[in-house]
Amino acid sequence: MILNSLNPAQQEAVRAPLGHQLVLAGAGSGKTRVLTHRIAWLVENEKIAPSRILAVTFTNKAANEMRARIEKMLHVPAKSMWIGTFHGLSHRFLRAHWQEAGLPQSFQILDSDDQFRMIRRVIHALNLDEDRFPPKESQWFINAQKEECREPHQVEVRDFTVQTQIRIYQAYHEACLRAGVIDFADLLLKTYKLLLTNAELRAHYQDRFRCLLVDEFQDTNTIQYAWLKLFAGDSNSVMIVGDDDQSIYGWRGARIENIQRFSKDFAGARIIRLEQNYRSTGTILKAANALISQNAGRLGKNLWTEGKDGEPITVYAGFNETDEAFFIVNRIRELKQKSDHVLREMAVLYRSNAQSRVIEEALMQFGIPYRVYGGLRYFDRQEIKDALAYLRIIANRSDDPAFERIINTPVRGIGDRTLVSIREHAKSHALTLWDALLQLIEQKHFSTRAETALLSFVNLINTMTERTLALELHKQVEYVLYASGLIEHYRKEKGEKGLTRLENLEELVNAAHQFSQDGVTDDMPPLAAFLAYAALESSDEQADAYDDCVQLMTLHSAKGLEFPVVFLAGCEEELFPHYLSMNDPKAIEEERRLCYVGVTRAMRKLYMTYAEVRRTYGKEAYHRPSRFLHEIPAELIDEIRFRTKTARLGNHAQAYSSGTGGNHFTTAAETQNAFRVGQEVRHRIFGEGIVLDCEGDGEDMKVKVRFANVGTKVLIASYLSAK
DNA sequence: CGGGAAAAGCTTTTT
DNA sequence: GCTTTTCCCG
Numbered sequence A: 001m002i003l004n005s006l007n008p009a010q011q012e013a014v015r016a017p018l019g020h021q022l023v024l025a026g027a028g029s030g031k032t033r034v035l036t037h038r039i040a041w042l043v044e045n046e047k048i049a050p051s052r053i054l055a056v057t058f059t060n061k062a063a064n065e066m067r068a069r070i071e072k073m074l075h076v077p078a079k080s081m082w083i084g085t086f087h088g089l090s091h092r093f094l095r096a097h098w099q100e101a102g103l104p105q106s107f108q109i110l111d112s113d114d115q116f117r118m119i120r121r122v123i124h125a126l127n128l129d130e131d132r133f134p135p136k137e138s139q140w141f142i143n144a145q146k147e148e149c150r151e152p153h154q155v156e157v158r159d160f161t162v163q164t165q166i167r168i169y170q171a172y173h174e175a176c177l178r179a180g181v182i183d184f185a186d187l188l189l190k191t192y193k194l195l196l197t198n199a200e201l202r203a204h205y206q207d208r209f210r211c212l213l214v215d216e217f218q219d220t221n222t223i224q225y226a227w228l229k230l231f232a233g234d235s236n237s238v239m240i241v242g243d244d245d246q247s248i249y250g251w252r253g254a255r256i257e258n259i260q261r262f263s264k265d266f267a268g269a270r271i272i273r274l275e276q277n278y279r280s281t282g283t284i285l286k287a288a289n290a291l292i293s294q295n296a297g298r299l300g301k302n303l304w305t306e307g308k309d310g311e312p313i314t315v316y317a318g319f320n321e322t323d324e325a326f327f328i329v330n331r332i333r334e335l336k337q338k339s340d341h342v343l344r345e346m347a348v349l350y351r352s353n354a355q356s357r358v359i360e361e362a363l364m365q366f367g368i369p370y371r372v373y374g375g376l377r378y379f380d381r382q383e384i385k386d387a388l389a390y391l392r393i394i395a396n397r398s399d400d401p402a403f404e405r406i407i408n409t410p411v412r413g414i415g416d417r418t419l420v421s422i423r424e425h426a427k428s429h430a431l432t433l434w435d436a437l438l439q440l441i442e443q444k445h446f447s448t449r450a451e452t453a454l455l456s457f458v459n460l461i462n463t464m465t466e467r468t469l470a471l472e473l474h475k476q477v478e479y480v481l482y483a484s485g486l487i488e489h490y491r492k493e494k495g496e497k498g499l500t501r502l503e504n505l506e507e508l509v510n511a512a513h514q515f516s517q518d519g520v521t522d523d524m525p526p527l528a529a530f531l532a533y534a535a536l537e538s539s540d541e542q543a544d545a546y547d548d549c550v551q552l553m554t555l556h557s558a559k560g561l562e563f564p565v566v567f568l569a570g571c572e573e574e575l576f577p578h579y580l581s582m583n584d585p586k587a588i589e590e591e592r593r594l595c596y597v598g599v600t601r602a603m604r605k606l607y608m609t610y611a612e613v614r615r616t617y618g619k620e621a622y623h624r625p626s627r628f629l630h631e632i633p634a635e636l637i638d639e640i641r642f643r644t645k646t647a648r649l650g651n652h653a654q655a656y657s658s659g660t661g662g663n664h665f666t667t668a669a670e671t672q673n674a675f676r677v678g679q680e681v682r683h684r685i686f687g688e689g690i691v692l693d694c695e696g697d698g699e700d701m702k703v704k705v706r707f708a709n710v711g712t713k714v715l716i717a718s719y720l721s722a723k
Numbered sequence B: 001c002g003g004g005a006a007a008a009g010c011t012t013t014t015t
Numbered sequence C: 001g002c003t004t005t006t007c008c009c010g
Helices: A008-015 A031-044 A060-074 A086-096 A112-125 A135-147 A160-179 A184-197 A199-208 A222-232 A257-265 A282-292 A321-338 A353-365 A382-395 A400-406 A416-428 A433-442 A448-468 A473-483 A486-492 A495-518 A526-536 A585-599 A650-656 A666-670
Strands: A021-025 A053-057 A082-085 A108-110 A181-183 A211-214 A237-242 A270-274 A313-320 A346-350 A370-372 A550-554 A563-568 A602-616 A619-622 A637-640 A680-683 A687-695 A702-707 A711-716 A720-722
Touching: A008 A031, A008 A270, A021 A031, A021 A257, A031 A053, A031 A060, A031 A211, A031 A237, A053 A060, A053 A086, A060 A082, A082 A086, A086 A184, A086 A222, A086 A526, A108 A112, A108 A184, A108 A526, A112 A135, A112 A160, A112 A181, A112 A400, A112 A416, A135 A160, A135 A184, A135 A222, A160 A181, A160 A400, A181 A184, A184 A199, A184 A222, A199 A222, A211 A222, A222 A257, A237 A257, A282 A313, A282 A585, A282 A602, A313 A321, A313 A711, A321 A346, A321 A353, A321 A563, A321 A602, A321 A711, A346 A353, A353 A370, A353 A550, A382 A400, A382 A448, A382 A473, A382 A486, A382 A495, A382 A526, A400 A433, A416 A433, A416 A448, A433 A448, A448 A473, A473 A486, A473 A495, A473 A526, A486 A495, A495 A526, A563 A585, A680 A702
Parallel strands: A021 A237, A021 A270, A053 A082, A053 A211, A108 A181, A211 A237, A313 A602, A313 A637, A346 A550, A346 A563, A370 A550, A563 A602
Antiparallel strands: A602 A619, A680 A687, A680 A720, A687 A702, A702 A711
16 A cells, blocks of 8 residues: 555554554644545555444545545445444444334434424423523533433433423423434434443444544544444544544534543553644744644644745734725735636635625625525425425324424415314324324314315325335425425415525435435435435535635634635634633633634635624624734734724734735825715715715724615725715 | 514534 | 514404
8 A cells, every 4th residue: 555645644643553543633734634544554454344444524524525535545335334424323323223222113313403393392292481491492401411421310400490401301302202203412322322231232343343433533522432432342443533723612512521531541542643734834834833822731733834934914904894894805806816816715714604794795796706605404495394304204104393394384274273282182192193183083073174184184195105105216206296285385485485495396306316326225215215314414515616606604614624815704802702702711712723723724825804893783893803813923914904003903013013015005094084974975896975974083984975876885984085 | 374563583513 | 783583463
């Protein structure tokens, strides 16, 4: 096997003898290459059978990528290898051992939306006040308990509130059992519990998997750690790869301590550091190192590069968020025109989604194509979930969440009253909604009108099931779309929205077709396999990634990606670090790691921008520049200001004045005279308008202008000229 | 049952 | 302030 392309540290990790290893892989240090090479090495040099390797990642994307790379390296399909997410692998395990796990063979997976609805229903059924016990909180509580491996009876009762939450957890647990559905956390928990209690199975799997590898280990939570330990047993080799400095998911249960714990629990673990960075310039790495060195209790790591220092980091102090957005957009235009940068090489990163709007508007005004990552995913769309709910009911009549969803969608005259009586009957007789419905019909419980509607529903589902039995998967889906009336229903929905929905539904037929062609259904019935795929594989729409678009996303979704040019927007106290993290030193450290992630996304050029005034939740707020800006050595920064009087970065300002190339906007500001209300003005982009209001004076002046074509906007005086 | 008015959010997200 | 969800009534 050729390892020439790897540096000494990478080679050390790849060729390490069997046994435990902790690879601390800095940003851009070639961590994925090490993982894939390691697996290939195990197969080729250590003669480990592919079926005895277990590799875990956090996202499907990472898992698919890893599998593809390994297949390319080994020139054989890696089908027998267990490569996947914690959830995906747990699912595979539970499908194989559904009986031992006490699940129906046709068990379905609940996504968080289904889970939410189900919990809300449980809260109502317990006659609890939704305002005192919001379903969101219960959902959070239940998931947190499951992530700590605690079943309802194992939760410590601290006070009345917790006691009630436990009741909700218990009732939800029973409802899931009855409906034959399990949520995401259950996939892990049930796998863990089964392995823990069933010695025979445990022995089998511990004997099978000789080598276990985990990517992004800093993101593991308590149950994932326990899960891994159980699969690993005492005699197998475990390699974990991670970076404590990139742990940004503490808020959803990730335990950064798991990395430290690993060295204790897995005896003789060797630590290998990957610190050579192949992504960023020296300047960017120096900034990142300085920033993260402010955090306490790190395992310690210093990124370096053989490459050049490159350009300084540009810090821009915007007047307000619109000004900030225009700065970014102007720079994007310049880069596009003057250099060879294409738009897709530029990314705008921000702390929270709400920030994207202003930037999008600015991009739109200049006609620059862009793409916002992290919107509603395909399988989460309403119309898709409707269609899937029909398929779920076909596969499993007891799927209550699916039943609730489609009983009156499209509307077929089954009202809330009818539904409530079905729910009550189900609850008092411990039945599924479907069975309760059948019983009530038999008992002649309903009015003639309701009964007709209900009977036609029951017939519809039964007919669908019979008719689709022999059909191929995509034909099955197609049949259901029409027979359910969903196509007709969304055709009636007027406007763009309805059209998109129809397109999405048609796409579902294609998706099913594609799915069955790709094969790999793991001896599950195709429909069940497809439903599981829809629940577990969130399918990020990479389809149009080839379009040349500026990339917009949150810092969280940027993890793992890289861009030649990065704009890090909104570098202000209260926004970044976020005000909800301000009082907790641990949370501040996580924010800092988030900043570190953002900085290390940049390959050649990094811009960091902030606004002095920002409108949030309807209020205008003045914020100081982010502390993270101060934590980056001044000599790495070139600050651009639209005015010269005061330094933006407070006490550290003097050092910044040595920067080159700044002051782009000074000339305009200095020659600017004050505007007065009623004056006619001109803006380079917005055209002509009338001054409605002025605030402040001189170059600091905020001017409200009503433009002839684009409406009313507040701008800084320096962007305006008298007509 | 649909549409409009009122009210409720409002940090980060994968599975 | 703006957008999404819920609620209420014709």
